[in-house]
Amino acid sequence: MRVVTVTFNPAIDQTVTLDHLVPGAVHRALSARQDAGGKGVNVASCLADWGTAVSVHGLLGTDNAAAFEALFANKGITDRFIRRAGATRVNLKLVDGDGTTDVNMDGTPADPYQIEAVIAAVVEEAGPDALMVLAGSLPPGFPHDIYARIVGRVRGTGALVLLDSSGASLRAALESDALPDIVKPNRHELSEWLGAPVETMAEVHRVAADLHERGVSLVAVSLGEEGAFFLSGEGALTARLAAADVASTVGAGDAMVAGIAAALAEGGTLERIARLSTAFAVGKLGRAGPHLPKKETVQTLADSVRIDTVLAGEEK
Numbered sequence: 209m210r211v212v213t214v215t216f217n218p219a220i221d222q223t224v225t226l227d228h229l230v231p232g233a234v235h236r237a238l239s240a241r242q243d244a245g246g247k248g249v250n251v252a253s254c255l256a257d258w259g260t261a262v263s264v265h266g267l268l269g270t271d272n273a274a275a276f277e278a279l280f281a282n283k284g285i286t287d288r289f290i291r292r293a294g295a296t297r298v299n300l301k302l303v304d305g306d307g308t309t310d311v312n313m314d315g316t317p318a319d320p321y322q323i324e325a326v327i328a329a330v331v332e333e334a335g336p337d338a339l340m341v342l343a344g345s346l347p348p349g350f351p352h353d354i355y356a357r358i359v360g361r362v363r364g365t366g367a368l369v370l371l372d373s374s375g376a377s378l379r380a381a382l383e384s385d386a387l388p389d390i391v392k393p394n395r396h397e398l399s400e401w402l403g404a405p406v407e408t409m410a411e412v413h414r415v416a417a418d419l420h421e422r423g424v425s426l427v428a429v430s431l432g433e434e435g436a437f438f439l440s441g442e443g444a445l446t447a448r449l450a451a452a453d454v455a456s457t458v459g460a461g462d463a464m465v466a467g468i469a470a471a472l473a474e475g476g477t478l479e480r481i482a483r484l485s486t487a488f489a490v491g492k493l494g495r496a497g498p499h500l501p502k503k504e505t506v507q508t509l510a511d512s513v514r515i516d517t518v519l520a521g522e523e524k
């Protein structure tokens with residue numbers, strides 16, 4: 209199975225390490241690095257490390273496309289991004305001994321022709337052997353129903369669609385008649401969609417079961433260090449693995465999405481999906497960027513994941 213990821217709001221993460229951040233003061237950077245990112249790009253980066261064939265779609269500004277092009281060339285990712293004038297947004301991460309201070313930009317509004325061009329390129333790649341991963345926020349002014357429209361357009365081709373988004377675009381996709389096959393909300397995204405806090409495992413189970421009954425075949429709810437909950441026609445289970453080494457929690461969810469895609473590409477069972485996606489996420493925690501450790505390490509992590517079968521009403 210081929211994986212196709214779509215990123216409408218890519219970003220370059222500019223990480224600047226400082227001794228100590230003091231608002232209003234002048235600082236000298238200890239180090240600085242730039243990483244091409246955005247959710248679909250991160251997912252593709254992890255999948256390429258694992259050896260799954262992947263192509264990337266979306267809109268990239270020509271002024272600073274080099275960081276993306278280098279990543280795609282290094283990892284053998286097929287670049288289907290449409291270029292537009294201007295720069296892709298740059299998100300600033302200020303790291304000091306106390307943690308990371310994020311300054312995120314909104315992204316460039318796109319014109320409708322460019323959006324249609326991306327959709328056309330994505331639809332052209334859809335087919336029975338394709339898994340389409342729609343991931344991340346939308347730049348300002350983008351139509352909220354864009355993911356729902358893409359699902360509607362690729363539905364008839366036999367492609368599977370995995371959606372990882374939040375807020376209005378997640379709502380539009382979950383309220384549409386053309387539902388994604390797979391969703392991976394985190395607890396906050398699920399609560400926001402429901403309009404009520406989702407706190408206990410029983411609540412997670414109930415909301416996931418509702419989505420499944422409406423037609424989402426696989427629901428994965430990521431719960432940060434508590435692990436994740438998975439539900440499909442095969443049943444429900446939780447997966448958890450303690451992280452020995454946490455370099456960065458940024459993009460753990462993207463690595464989990466990549467692991468779900470990799471397991472689906474091998475035709476894995478629900479347990480394999482849970483094991484591999486948790487291993488991808490925990491493996492990525494040890495790395496600063498969206499990269500996996502070597503394949504044997506990920507396999508060993510997958511074997512170590514604790515899986516618990518969950519029956520409705522018996523959640524702990």
Ligand SMILES: Nc1ncnc2c1ncn2[C@@H]1O[C@H](COP(=O)(O)OP(=O)(O)OP(=O)(O)O)[C@@H](O)[C@H]1O
Nearest residue numbers: 394430431432433435436451459460461462464489
């Ligand atoms: N501190 C941690 N210890 C162990 N596992 C973790 C930890 N943080 C994250 N994970 C693993 O990573 C998975 C995804 O993390 P999380 O729920 O934070 O995703 P997310 O909120 O979508 O993240 P993002 O969108 O920032 O990539 C979790 O389900 C879990 O398996």
Ligand SMILES: [Mg+2]
Nearest residue numbers: 372394461462
């Ligand atoms: Mg996420």
